[in-house]
Structures are given as C-alpha cells and as structure tokens.
Amino acid sequence: MVDPKAVLHNLDELRALTSDEQGAQRVAWSPVWLRARAWFEEKLKDLPIEHHYDAAANHWITVKGESEKALVLGSHLDSVPNGGWLDGCLGVLAGLEVLTSLAKEYNGKPPFTVRLVDWADEEGARFGRSLFGSSAFAGSHTIEADRVRTDREGTTLEAALRSCGVDVNRIGDANREQKNIAAYLELHIEQGPILEKLNKPLGEVQGTKGVERWAVTFHGQEAHSGSTPMDARRDALAAAAKLALEIRPIALRHPQSVATMGSVKTFPGIVTAVVGRCETTLDMRDLDAKILSEMLREAREASERFAREERCSVEWSKIWSIEPIPFHPELIKLCDEAIIETAGVSEQLPSGPLHDAAEVARIGIPTVMMFVQSLNGLSHNRAEDTSRAHIEQAVIALNRLAEKTIGWIQQQ
C-alpha cells in the first residue's frame, strides 16, 4: 500500500536541502537544482527500476511490466526563484511513492510498464522558456528560438545546458521517449483559490486553458505636466488605464475566463511629464478557443476605441499564444472516481497555469491532471502551502487513479 507520510517526509527533506529564507531555489540548470536531482537519485537506490536522462535532461524512472505499454506519472523538481515547497516536486515525490507501491504490489512486474518522469525546466524561470523538457519530448520545441536566449547575466541557454551535460542541438531526440506511452497522469497543487473556496481537497482537471499573450502599446504625446492644459493632452496612460479596467468586464462575461494586465511601463515616466508612450502586457485565458478569440477581439476593439477617445494610437504585438488543451474524458472520469473514493467529494476545474501535461496531451497521449487544494491561492512564492492532510489524500487518490488507469489501459 501507498505511504503518504513517506511523501511528506521526502518533501520536508527536499525543502531543507534546497530552500533558503526566501523560499525554494531549485531553478533549472542551477547548482541547487542539480543538488535536488542528485538527492532524488539517492532515493532510487535499492528500487527495482531502471533510470536515465534523455537528450533534453528529462529524468525517466522505469519499472518494467509484462507489457511495454506504459503508464507515465510525472511532474518537475525545478522551481522559480524564491518559490514554494510543493510546486512541481509534490508530483514527482508522490509519483515515486506510487511507482514504488505499484512495483511492490505486483512483485516487481506489473501488467504494464510504469514510468515516472521528472521534466527538465518546467518553469522557464532563468531563460523565459517554460515547459522546456516536455516540449522537447513532444517535438514542439524550437531549438532556433532557444539558441539566442540568455539569462540576466548574459549566459546563453546553450552554455547553461552544456554545463549540465546537455547538447542543445540534440534535445529533439527526447521524442524517442514517446514510444509505448498509453497514459499520462500528473498531480499538482492548484495554485489558485477555487478548491479552498469550495472546501474541497482535490479536483480533476478538464484541461489547460488557451492563452493569448500580447504587448499592447499606446502612443500619445509627451508634454509638460505644468504647461499643458487638460483638454490639450494626448495622454497614453489614460488610454491604457481604460483598457486595464475594461478587460475585467470582458473576462467576466464568461464563467472561467481570466484577463490580466500584468505590466505597465510609462515613458518618459517622470513626475513632470504627461505620458507619451505606455507599454502594457495582456494575458487572456479560457478553456474554450472560441471564447478566447472573442475576448481577444473585444479587448482589441476596446483598445482602439480608447486610443481614439484619447487621440492616441495603439499597436498590438503578439508575445505568445497556445490553444486550449483538453484532457482525456475517460481519464477525467477515472480521476473523479479516485478522488470521490478518497475524499468523498470532487470538483472539475480547468487549469489556468500551463503544465507539462499540456505538452503530453497535445501529441495525443491520453492525459489527466489532479489538483490538490492550495491555501490562499498562493504559489510561486515561499507562502505557497497545502495542508498536510490534503497532501496525504492527494497521494492516496493519485495511487487510486494509477490503479484505475492500469485497468483502463488493459481494456483498450
């Protein structure tokens, strides 16, 4: 049987090893991350497993089964700087416990192969490229775009990878790991407030929301704050402020939409000048591609209206986008059952944040994620937390889901 307390013990040990008073410091390609991975390798000793790193530095742990068809559990050990103790590593350490338990249960030879993957650089914290390892695995990675990436110190991605023994030209070879995968499961903290608000410990994830990410810049006329009458101004900030407020009703028209203006920069940005140029960023998400494109259109039209009202102009430049990625309906149903058997109640919810599971699902591998409640909806900082009782329930539910998924693979 699965031992949830062992997972808590490992989480505590990893926190002690890789955090400081500002939080977790397991930034991918850093010495602390390598230390976390070395610590994790120690945990694999004496287990009946094979393990290796693929060409993109994803770490694969395998219990061979009767069939080569494989159930994969996964998540990531890397964190953002000053991150939390659960984001990513909960899924890896719970996955290890489930893997160990399944190996024991079937005397080292389960009916199907069971694998655990620790994806490399999910966060993209240092080079701005999230889902690095899982997108290399999925073949959606673009090496050319990554060649020019540098961190704040000017170190190239290529050099950082090389120092970890990874050749950037070969990362596409990670797609060989796709072979024989029949299903993928990922446990993660919610990182939002929904489950806590509903007083439910766990939920099954419908899929990851599509994201439209744009730079929106308003151009007005820089002018002296003392000598320019109010009615003679072309204030780029005023147009941007209207958009910052208008994206909220646009998002609120749909139950699961979110829209965020996360960054505003003013130029010249001094106390004595009317803002001549205002650079903003917009991030919009929904699980429904049609709703998402409608939101984008509405925000764009609103920005053009506000620009006209303020005698400014506006330009939109795409930063990045991804389509909504739904998870597998039958695995969602199994996840719901596993949660109800464990906690009595469940909830179906979309994931706003992206996860490695999205990269796995988009190449057609049946995938589902399970969320465990976050306290105060906080993540990506040291205040990130989940009650220990809920973590234990999550491990038990993930184990149930793994067993159910093995049964489901058998039926295919």
Add this chain to the structure above:
Amino acid sequence: MVDPKAVLHNLDELRALTSDEQGAQRVAWSPVWLRARAWFEEKLKDLPIEHHYDAAANHWITVKGESEKALVLGSHLDSVPNGGWLDGCLGVLAGLEVLTSLAKEYNGKPPFTVRLVDWADEEGARFGRSLFGSSAFAGSHTIEADRVRTDREGTTLEAALRSCGVDVNRIGDANREQKNIAAYLELHIEQGPILEKLNKPLGEVQGTKGVERWAVTFHGQEAHSGSTPMDARRDALAAAAKLALEIRPIALRHPQSVATMGSVKTFPGIVTAVVGRCETTLDMRDLDAKILSEMLREAREASERFAREERCSVEWSKIWSIEPIPFHPELIKLCDEAIIETAGVSEQLPSGPLHDAAEVARIGIPTVMMFVQSLNGLSHNRAEDTSRAHIEQAVIALNRLAEKTIGWIQQQ
C-alpha cells in the same frame, strides 16, 4: 533702439555651438554649458558693463545707473539634455539686447542700475534640483539636501560644483545680490499651447502655479494570472487605473488646474502575474492655493475609495510641494501694456512650469514674466520652436516693459 535681429543671430550662433542632432546639450555643470557661458562672456566685451559670478555661479552683468536701485532682467543658459533652442537662453539673450540698448539710450548712465542675470542650473537636469542658483540667491536653498545628490554616474553635486570652481558650502552667499533690487523681469517661451490656440504672440504671466507632487502606491496581492479567478483578485493596477482617470474630472472642475499621473510602475510587473503593488506619481497644479488643496483632498479621497473597491490599500508620500507665487499686480499691468503696444493683443495666463522668477518673487521683489508663444506647445525637446517673427516681437515688448518698469521704479 533695440535690435531684435541681433537676438535671433545670437540664438542661432548659440544653437550651432551647443546642440547636436538630438537638441541642445547645455546641461548645467557640463563642458557644453561652460562653453555656452564662455561664448556669452565674449559677447560682453566692449560693453560698458561690470560682470561677475556669485557664490552659486549665477552670472551678474551690471550697467551702473544714477541710482543703486536696480532693475534686473534674467533667465538661464542651461538646458535639459536633448533640449530646445529657446528655453532659458531666449530670456538671457533678449535681456542682453535690452541691457545694451538701455545703456546706449542713456549714454552709459541710466537713471537706475540695470542688471542681467544668467541663473545657474535652472533645470536641475543632472542632480534633480531645479532653480539651483535662484534659490541660493533667495535663501530658500537647503545645502544639506544637496550634499547627498548624485548624478547617474555617481558624481556628487559637490564634486561637480567644485570642478566649476563653486564651493557648495558657500552658495548661500549668493543672497548678497538681493541688495537694491527694485524689480525683476523674465522673458520665457510659454512651453504650452495656450497662446498658439488663441493666436496671440505674447502674454503676461499672473504667477507660477502651486505644485503638489506625491508618490501614490497601491498595495494589492500578487497572484497567478492563470489560476486566480477575476473575483478573487486584489489588483493594485486596477485601483491605480481608476485614479489615473479620476484625476482628470478633478482638475477639469477648475479652469486652470492640471493633474498628471506621469509614472506608473507595476510589481512584479510580469505578463503572468496580477499586479501586487503599483507605484504611481501625481503632480497637481493651480494658481489658487485653496483650489490646489481641494484637488489634493479630492484625489486622496478618490484613491482611498478605489483602494477599498479593489480590496487594496493605498499610501501617499509627499515628493515636493510649493505654494502658488503671484507676480506683482502693477508689473503685470505694465507687461500687458507693453505687449499691447507691440502686438495689438495680449493675454493673461498663469505659468504651469516653475521659473527662477518664482524664487525672486517669493522674497518680495516685484516680479513679472512675459511669455512668447510656443509652437505645438512643445518644450524640453529638440522640436521646441517659436516663430522668428514672434521672437522679434518679444524682444521689442521686453524692451518696452523694461522702460516702463524704470518709470515705475522712479515713481516709488
């Protein structure tokens, strides 16, 4: 008689000597500024004058009259970086022409002493301290605050002054120049669009507006842009955006008020996070102290209301303030007459920007300023301009005002 073309000639010569393709570069305490001042000294040769620099590097040029009572004309040769060809130096070069003309008219001995002052570092562009020389003259300078000022390269104000032969400990001695001053006149470009809109070349200035300058910071809760539902957010930017829009009706309730949010900074300021902290600056101005304090109160109350609405908090921290400084009513009347005699029409308007004249007026010296029309309301950049015909009218009108002021001093 005064020769307006000589002023244009000098302005062109100074522009050629001290500008590059980005505009004027006569930043105070820089080699280019010293070059401008050396060029100006050359213009004084062969004139029947005495000249010297005071303890704060203000340059005083004196034509001794029958009486020691003095009429002073003034402005500044320094500019902002990438500045215009007229801001400041128009007043100095027109003043020189008027001084020369008066000396000739009275055969080197006018009834009163006539002086011209080129104030040091009006712009405060390098160390953030505007009206440096004139406030030393007026005794409102605080040496202690200036000791710690540094420029972007880390050079201290004290060291920059020393390299120009100025001892920061002695700048207060500039107040000796106050002696016997009976009136102060300053010609300046408007730097705003009012006169152009009214199609009037010149206007007399009622005084300089009072200024309330504050840092206004909203505190909300940083949150993940993907996982945080719209109704669970405490978005500091939303509260700030409401204030950016609300200061406009507050200012528009009064005919001459202006209110500007010139800088907005978002933290963490990334595309994927709801803004947890939003730092803004507010600059409000009016000629009426009562209206100004009412605007401040209204803006403050609005900010607190918006903070409550967005479940944020707000804090106000004063950056700087100055009271409205009215100019002398009789000199305003003389200025109006001089303008009407020159251009047929005039206009009374306040100055939104501060000027050295404000420092002179606040110690009780009868003071007035004359504005000449700016094209497109632009200043502090190379696009700053005024038609040459209007510059010529300005020189003639300033000369008339100087003559009238001598008459007025005589009547006192």
